[in-house]
Amino acid sequence: MHCHATRTLIHLRALLGVCIALAGLSSCALLQGNPIEIQYDSGITAGGVQWKDTFTGSGEPVTEEDTVTIHYVAQLQDGTPVDSTLDRGAPMTFLLSTPPVSGLREGITGMRPGGKRSMLLPPDQAFGAQGIPGRVPPEAAIHFAIELVSVAN
Structure with a gap:
């Protein structure tokens, strides 16, 4: 049981990390409707x-x-x-x-x-x-x- 609980905790921490990273993206220019200009020759x-x-x-x-x-x-x-x-x-x-x-x-x-x-x-x-x-x-x-x-x- 202890091993299962540890794996679950690791998965929750990983999920929390992903959520934090995604929350940071909310300030990303692309998600704000301000596209990044890409330069081409x-x-x-x-x-x-x-x-x-x-x-x-x-x-x-x-x-x-x-x-x-x-x-x-x-x-x-x-x-x-x-x-x-x-x-x-x-x-x-x-x-x-x-x-x-x-x-x-x-x-x-x-x-x-x-x-x-x-x-x-x-x-x-x-x-x-x-x-x-x-x-x-x-x-x-x-x-x-x-x-x-x-x-x-």
Whole structure:
């Protein structure tokens, strides 16, 4: 019996410790409705591509000589879907120096494997004056959400 009582006391003390710790959290900024601001890298490339990392991957940064495999979601600025590898169920692989959309070269360069980046491609870095009939109007900026799945040199 004594052993059972000791274990119960230890469990109660542990529970009390957890309660005290949780009580201290009530003054935590997140629980007070004051979110902590998290800083992410962001920038604008020489070609005008605006980008912001939403998750920084690990490993060596991508260079134009690398072959990249990405998942992406592309949308017009009003949120209208343009294309998505997620909808197709397979990522896209290409040599970064010759991307399917020119602005992706500048926008992806410097990402790290596993990273996620949001970018806005100006019209001349996206589909230009011609757009894509029925899908992308002429002179449209395109928002890309990118996940860098893998990199090969």
